[in-house]
Amino acid sequence: MECHHVLNTGRMRSSWTPLGPPVSQDRIITSFPKWYTPDACLQLKEHFHSQVSTACQHRNTGTAGLRLSKVVVVGDLYVGKTSLIHRLCKNVFDRDYKATIGVDFEIERFEIAGIPYSLQIWDTAGQEKFKCIASAYYRGAQVIITAFDLTDVQTLEHTKQWLQDVLRENEAGSCFIFLVGTKKDLLSGAACEQAEAEAVHLANEMQAEYWSVSAKTGENVKAFFSRVAALAFEQSVLQDLEKRPSTQSQVGDGDGDLIRIEVPKTQENKRPPGLGCC
Numbered sequence: 331m332e333c334h335h336v337l338n339t340g341r342m343r344s345s346w347t348p349l350g351p352p353v354s355q356d357r358i359i360t361s362f363p364k365w366y367t368p369d370a371c372l373q374l375k376e377h378f379h380s381q382v383s384t385a386c387q388h389r390n391t392g393t394a395g396l397r398l399s400k401v402v403v404v405g406d407l408y409v410g411k412t413s414l415i416h417r418l419c420k421n422v423f424d425r426d427y428k429a430t431i432g433v434d435f436e437i438e439r440f441e442i443a444g445i446p447y448s449l450q451i452w453d454t455a456g457q458e459k460f461k462c463i464a465s466a467y468y469r470g471a472q473v474i475i476t477a478f479d480l481t482d483v484q485t486l487e488h489t490k491q492w493l494q495d496v497l498r499e500n501e502a503g504s505c506f507i508f509l510v511g512t513k514k515d516l517l518s519g520a521a522c523e524q525a526e527a528e529a530v531h532l533a534n535e536m537q538a539e540y541w542s543v544s545a546k547t548g549e550n551v552k553a554f555f556s557r558v559a560a561l562a563f564e565q566s567v568l569q570d571l572e573k574r575p576s577t578q579s580q581v582g583d584g585d586g587d588l589i590r591i592e593v594p595k596t597q598e599n600k601r602p603p604g605l606g607c608c
């Protein structure tokens with residue numbers, strides 16, 4: 331197993347980075363990233379939750395900013411999982427196929443609403459013979475990405491099984507689920523529309539958000555992972571606020587000037603992330 335971290339050193343400095351080297355400019359998220367299609371999306375809102383915005387403004391996000399959110403990427407062999415992750419983390423594309431053996435991971439750092447936040451992205455092998463190694467790493471996923479090849483309908487059909495395998499190792503309703511169609515550059519026009527329509531249908535069954543991407547051209551790769559990071563971050567902050575001793579959380583800017591905000595137990599807060607508003 332080869333595990334390595336990716337540190338974005340020497341890139342442009344962000345506005346506020348208390349820990350470690352600065353994140354690169356294109357990992358700074360200031361407004362809530364949009365979905366790919368409203369027909370299969372987890373949340374149809376355009377802004378951060380108001381309590382999250384307030385907490386971020388006051389630098390009162392608790393441990394959420396220090397956490398690594400675990401993202402697990404699964405799907406058939408050859409669909410392009412490694413290529414997708416390498417396009418995001420290294421901005422490269424390799425046309426030669428090198429099968430992933432077992433698992434690998436990358437850490438990608440973001441700054442969301444002024445708070446540092448990292449995704450730990452687990453790349454798993456699609457080959458059957460490595461499945462038992464890879465499945466040992468499914469536990470504790472906050473985000474599940476099920477990938478398929480837009481040009482190969484069989485790989486789409488297999489995503490349900492991949493999802494079930496990961497969900498078996500995680501608490502029901504605790505994960506954000508994404509269905510991602512890869513190799514978008516190989517399809518266009520009616521063929522692309524047809525493949526996407528089938529995927530959107532399945533995404534709704536899986537309670538997943540749908541995205542089409544291309545690791546080759548880079549199309550939608552940053553936008554997709556920004557969306558993943560923002561949803562995971564928001565959930566982490568809300569969970570942190572809810573965990574505090576009383577239902578009232580103190581929000582301050584560190585100089586003793588405290589504001590009290592209510593953390594109501596709303597339906598929205600209780601709803602599992604996979605059951606968004608659409």
Ligand SMILES: Nc1nc2c(ncn2[C@@H]2O[C@H](COP(=O)(O)OP(=O)(O)OP(=O)(O)O)[C@@H](O)[C@H]2O)c(=O)[nH]1
Pocket residue numbers: 405406407408409410411412413414424425426427428429430431454455456457512513514515516543544545546547
């Ligand atoms: N045209 C095109 N080819 C791609 C794209 N993404 C991946 N590929 C190619 O598809 C092949 C498989 O890609 P990988 O990323 O290695 O696939 P994988 O899902 O990680 O495979 P396993 O590790 O065996 O599970 C490689 O030859 C890639 O160059 C893409 O967006 N467009």
Ligand SMILES: [Mg+2]
Pocket residue numbers: 411412413428429430453454455456
């Ligand atoms: Mg791979």
